[in-house]
Amino acid sequence: MEHRSDKRYPLNATDYKLYEEVGEGVSATVYRALCIPFNEIVAIKVLDLERCNSDLDGVRREVQTMKLIDHPNILRALCSFPSGRNLWIVTPYMSGGSCLHIMKSAYRDGFEEPVIVTLLRAVLNALAYLHAQGHIHRDVKAGNILVGSSGAVKLADFGVSACMFESGDRQRSRNTFVGTPCWMAPEVMQQLHGYNFKADIWSFGITALELAHGHAPFSKYPPMKVLLMTLQNAPPGFDYERDKRFSKSFKQMVAACLVKDPKKRPTSEKLLKHNFFKHARSNEYLARTILAGVSPLGERFRMLKETEAEFLAQNKVMNEDKEQLSQQEYIRGISAWNFNVEDLKAQAALDDDGICNSEHPDVSSEQKDGYNDASSMPEKPSPENFNHSNAILVQEDVVNDLQNVENTLASFSIRSLQALKGYFDVRDNDIPTSSPDWKDAHQSNSDQQSQMQLSSMTEDQELNKCDGENLERSNFLPKYVIPGRQKFFSGSILPDNVFSPHEKVNEDGDREYGHVKSQNEQNYSGQFYHQKRDMDNLPNVEDASGAVIQRKGRFKVTSGDLIPKEQIINAIKYVEQSSGHQAESSDAGGTDILQIFPASVRENELQARVVHLQQSNESLVEDLQRLNMVNAQLERQLNALPNKQGEGI
Numbered sequence: 001m002e003h004r005s006d007k008r009y010p011l012n013a014t015d016y017k018l019y020e021e022v023g024e025g026v027s028a029t030v031y032r033a034l035c036i037p038f039n040e041i042v043a044i045k046v047l048d049l050e051r052c053n054s055d056l057d058g059v060r061r062e063v064q065t066m067k068l069i070d071h072p073n074i075l076r077a078l079c080s081f082p083s084g085r086n087l088w089i090v091t092p093y094m095s096g097g098s099c100l101h102i103m104k105s106a107y108r109d110g111f112e113e114p115v116i117v118t119l120l121r122a123v124l125n126a127l128a129y130l131h132a133q134g135h136i137h138r139d140v141k142a143g144n145i146l147v148g149s150s151g152a153v154k155l156a157d158f159g160v161s162a163c164m165f166e167s168g169d170r171q172r173s174r175n176t177f178v179g180t181p182c183w184m185a186p187e188v189m190q191q192l193h194g195y196n197f198k199a200d201i202w203s204f205g206i207t208a209l210e211l212a213h214g215h216a217p218f219s220k221y222p223p224m225k226v227l228l229m230t231l232q233n234a235p236p237g238f239d240y241e242r243d244k245r246f247s248k249s250f251k252q253m254v255a256a257c258l259v260k261d262p263k264k265r266p267t268s269e270k271l272l273k274h275n276f277f278k279h280a281r282s283n284e285y286l287a288r289t290i291l292a293g294v295s296p297l298g299e300r301f302r303m304l305k306e307t308e309a310e311f312l313a314q315n316k317v318m319n320e321d322k323e324q325l326s327q328q329e330y331i332r333g334i335s336a337w338n339f340n341v342e343d344l345k346a347q348a349a350l351d352d353d354g355i356c357n358s359e360h361p362d363v364s365s366e367q368k369d370g371y372n373d374a375s376s377m378p379e380k381p382s383p384e385n386f387n388h389s390n391a392i393l394v395q396e397d398v399v400n401d402l403q404n405v406e407n408t409l410a411s412f413s414i415r416s417l418q419a420l421k422g423y424f425d426v427r428d429n430d431i432p433t434s435s436p437d438w439k440d441a442h443q444s445n446s447d448q449q450s451q452m453q454l455s456s457m458t459e460d461q462e463l464n465k466c467d468g469e470n471l472e473r474s475n476f477l478p479k480y481v482i483p484g485r486q487k488f489f490s491g492s493i494l495p496d497n498v499f500s501p502h503e504k505v506n507e508d509g510d511r512e513y514g515h516v517k518s519q520n521e522q523n524y525s526g527q528f529y530h531q532k533r534d535m536d537n538l539p540n541v542e543d544a545s546g547a548v549i550q551r552k553g554r555f556k557v558t559s560g561d562l563i564p565k566e567q568i569i570n571a572i573k574y575v576e577q578s579s580g581h582q583a584e585s586s587d588a589g590g591t592d593i594l595q596i597f598p599a600s601v602r603e604n605e606l607q608a609r610v611v612h613l614q615q616s617n618e619s620l621v622e623d624l625q626r627l628n629m630v631n632a633q634l635e636r637q638l639n640a641l642p643n644k645q646g647e648g649i
């Protein structure tokens, strides 16, 4: 094991010479630099403290954590000091850069398995160490796995790490929304109860898929959609056909991590014992394979930025395709997302873009094989857990299938409501019973609502659509579609058109799909939701409308959220109600639907509370076990002390 040296790095900016930029994150720019007195190349992460604004506590935590840790697979801070309005964090320079950037420049379809296992074992070693020390990393992803010139692998970025053993406010902050949507565990999104170190295991599984494919599952989708897909679909996994090149043990390992119930995920210690990791190779092997032939980090980073600039310029002309922009941010390795409310509104509308999901969300039968431990079996898809394979429908299953979809929506709505609470600090009694816009929308569309119908896509249809040159927009998520222009609904969770589960089966027995509005027609009224530079310009101040622009953890909650918040919540209620009480809804005619469903909303809330209490209880038991482990560890260390003294005497 590497040992911390007593070398004292200078605490003055003038003792360092900054060279080229080698990385950029949400809150910082990273430079290659020279530590002049030691004539040593280092990396300096320059954090703009004004940009961090209300998250100074997070910065302090990151630096503290980085200074205290001492593990060969964790990037540690050599020193840190303020410089002007910035904080400089000096770390060892990792000339290979992040795995994400290596993939983007030379391995666009991902690495080979021997490389992946070597990288992942190092990351898992780091996680096992962190977890044993009581830390949750909370941002495990390829962009935070750094590779040194000799193939050393280090997990970086403690910007969002949390201590599991803190109490009071800090403990409660584990209920906040941090991390990166694609890598974020469902329990973190759900906000039902806190989460623990198992959230890192989920992200680790997602990172494994990322390294295997060159991108994370759902990475091309906007954050809101990623949230919904993660909550609704079965966990992502390997594709039986496409991923034949990967071993069974790799697939099993990933499936063990990507179980929605955190209790069923293995601990990092346990996972390290998985057969898969026996195949890990040396650092030297990594250097020889993935670093040979890649250009110097600064150059790679510059090229990436140029491509991005070109892309953005093009994109202005191309009317801002948000999915591409989202992908672009992903390529840059940015963690946090700007949850601009306008954009959330648009995203919440479950737009009908074609989900050509490269990750088959099912866990293949092959993956299920070989599990000795039933507790780590990936969960089976259930009606509650609606997924791509649920969408493979034969015509005679139409009615059953629709029932599935309705069940999904019923459970989905309460969960997404919980998730949105995370964004907007919504309290239960915040949920308005009406909103002018909503009422208008409802009234002006009352007869259309009576036609509100539900449908889903068959997988074949979806794949065909995705394959063709003329990509028709499709979606395997259940959706409500309302015919005609729905200007009032543009910002709600309601998509644009509805087609009938009962009537729209044509003579051949095929389902007819209602007209789906093209994405361009949709009202993406908000700014591009994920513009880091825009975020930079958002201080914690009151804006013109008087609403506070707030930062929640790593995420920005922008102003004007009151009405959109209501709209979104009402929309969710509406979806819930439409799915559960469709008949009543149409009978009710012009009655305000928000008045006819309070009982169901209340019931759901109470159910959610019961679940919440049960889960809190389980979570406390888990925490207790963990504390016991740490206690035992400390006792062992204490017991060892007198012996050492004895030896010294």
Ligand SMILES: Nc1ncnc2c1ncn2[C@@H]1O[C@H](COP(=O)(O)OP(=O)(O)OP(=O)(O)O)[C@@H](O)[C@H]1O
Residues within 6 Å of the ligand: 022, 023, 024, 025, 026, 027, 028, 029, 030, 043, 045, 075, 091, 092, 093, 094, 095, 097, 098, 101, 139, 143, 144, 146, 156, 157, 159, 333, 334, 335, 336
């Ligand atoms: N020590 C280092 N050596 C080389 N490159 C580095 C080093 N530290 C960071 N980088 C590069 O800089 C990028 C941004 O760094 P970092 O992730 O710490 O910033 P951040 O603001 O916390 O980013 P994010 O929140 O998006 O993860 C990394 O993805 C990596 O490519």
